[in-house]
Amino acid sequence: MASDPFDDLLELENDYYKEGYDAGVADSTYAGMIEGKVFGVEKGYEKAAGLGKLHGRALVWQTRLSQSAHDKSRQSDAPGSSAVPRYGESEKLGKIIRNLGGFPDNTRLGRHIEALYSVTDGASISKDNSDEAVTGFDDRIARASAKAKVISNIVGEPLNPATITNSGIEDATGLQARH
Incomplete structure (x- = not known):
């Protein structure tokens, strides 16, 4: 018996569905790789920026800690002597850090x-894209965040001052524990 001449016509919808499905799988695979790379760059930047902020805080805290000893030695100098910026800081940055005040020894x-x-030192961080390097980087961020919390508690300063502000009377918490 001869095949029906309309069989090819009736299977046309299934053929187009399969062709569209295969094209979609190929396109989504390529788009997924591109989106994954963009997502990886964004997350890497966020992590590196967070570690950089903590490193900057460490530099400022280090300068403030040594500031009291530096101020004592400067008081014994002649009254007209000018302060020389330390740690490669600019004159404006040095003035801001001096206005913050030093810490007790x-x-x-x-x-x-x-x-x-x-x-948080960037020179000692592995820049590889291996699982071990990424895990080590995340571990460094966790350790640095914990250290920064300990230091901020010791010096009595909030780690994130923007989150401390009260927006209304409902948010008021009363007296601050440390001033």
């Missing part, structure tokens, strides 16, 4: 600040 605080500085 505390060896425990100094050890915590040095540990934060060494954990």
Whole structure:
């Protein structure tokens, strides 16, 4: 018996469905790789920026810790002597840090600040894209965040000052524990 001449016509919808499905799978595979790369760059930037902020905090805390010893030695100098910027800081940045005030000489605080500085140092971070390197980088971020919290508690300053502000009377918490 001869085949029906309309069989090809009746299977036309299924053929187009399969052709469209295969094209969609190929396109989504390529688009997924591009989106994955963009997502990876964004997350990597967020993590590196967070670690950079903590490193900057460590530098400022380190400068403020050594500021009291520097101020004592400067008081013994001649009254007309000018301060020389330290750590490659600009004159404006040095003035801002001096206005923040120094910390009391505390060896425990100094050890915590040095540990934060060494954990966030960019020169010692692996730049590989292996699972071990990424896990190590995430571990460094966690350790640096914990150190920064300890230091901020010791010095009595909030780690994120923007989150402390009260927006209304409902949000008021009363007296701050540390001033």
